[in-house]
Amino acid sequence: MHPCTPWRGGTALDTASRLPSPDDLLILLTVARLGRFTAVAETLGTTHTTISRRIIALEKQLGGRTLSRTPRGWELTALGAQAVRAAESIEESLGALRCALADNADPLAGVVRISTVDGFGSEFVTPALVKLQASHPNISVEMFSATRKVSQNRSGVDLEVVVGHADVRTAHAILLGHYVLRLYAAEGYLRRHGTPQVPADLARHCFVSYVESALLVEELGHRSTGLPDPRSSFQATSIFAQVEAVRREAGVGLLPNFMVAGRDGFVPVLADSFERRLTIWAVARPEALRSARVQAVIEAIHAEAAARQEHLDF
Known part of the structure; x- marks a missing residue:
């Protein structure tokens, strides 16, 4: 089956349950930008442990590794790069929604x-x-x-x-x-x-x-x-x-x-x-x-x- 072909044997709820969390995707995007879990935790007001746990949950949903540790720190894998592109779309959409709700507020x-x-x-x-x-x-x-x-x-x-x-x-x-x-x-x-x-x-x-x-x-x-x-x-x-x-x-x-x-x-x-x-x-x-x-x-x-x-x- 082509990966983009919908599976007709399940329900919409089944499909949704297999999609990654938008929150976790946005966390991955922040890791990609800052490169360190500690910096991400400080930016998002949470803990290093929570960031690590959310990345593990995201990778479980996606079925593969999104990050690879290198001498330079955390780097995106090919799967991670795909996920980050989706996260950037989410970020852009949320910014547009924020503007609409706030009557053309600053994006x-x-x-x-x-x-x-x-x-x-x-x-x-x-x-x-x-x-x-x-x-x-x-x-x-x-x-x-x-x-x-x-x-x-x-x-x-x-x-x-x-x-x-x-x-x-x-x-x-x-x-x-x-x-x-x-x-x-x-x-x-x-x-x-x-x-x-x-x-x-x-x-x-x-x-x-x-x-x-x-x-x-x-x-x-x-x-x-x-x-x-x-x-x-x-x-x-x-x-x-x-x-x-x-x-x-x-x-x-x-x-x-x-x-x-x-x-x-x-x-x-x-x-x-x-x-x-x-x-x-x-x-x-x-x-x-x-x-x-x-x-x-x-x-x-x-x-x-x-x-x-x-x-x-x-």
Whole structure:
């Protein structure tokens, strides 16, 4: 019998009992987007055990495995991919129904989980998301700060905003723009220690930057600059701590230009001979990119970066 041919020996109730639960399909869709049961449980307000139990029930109904554990985390099987396409149709239909019941309410609703680098996240991602929520108040945002390369594992987020080289294998990278890092020091520090005139002069100074041993994006650290080893260093995993250290006269810092340019007390160092330009990417897996709210978030961040590109280039 062809798989799409109805079985005439049973009842409609028999057929319905063999169909997977729409709720379980939507759970599978969320697993496909986030990749980790714990992240799904947090998003849906339930437990890891419940998510696991519902996936097992779904696989029993479908008659096969929907997920496969790999070094990258949970990945969809061929059957799982088919089920996810059905789940996306359910999600779209429920969104349309919600709008109809609420008299053309906003169709964008639900949680979007985003991982982003600190500085760009606060200065560009945050205002973009605040503006998006003002237009679409049913979107909820969970934003995580992380200075790292693109995760090759299932990261538990819908979207990663990263800087530097975007090496992706199972996801899509969307260029958001670029920004410039330059050297800065406080006025008081330069009065006491002198202003470097050539790169070699930095060997007599303290250098403020990321903790090299913990840094995953090498372009942000001192070692990749080609500058001489400093007399001493002040290293921090937070760019905000680095900015504050420079402001409080700890040394010469390699800082995002958009965070300090034009601020009182920050003096450019070697402005004519040194700068570093980094690209910014939004990275998401195909399942997440098919989500209307994830697409809306990417568009909002891209628009914010484009509208203020002169601050990034400055």
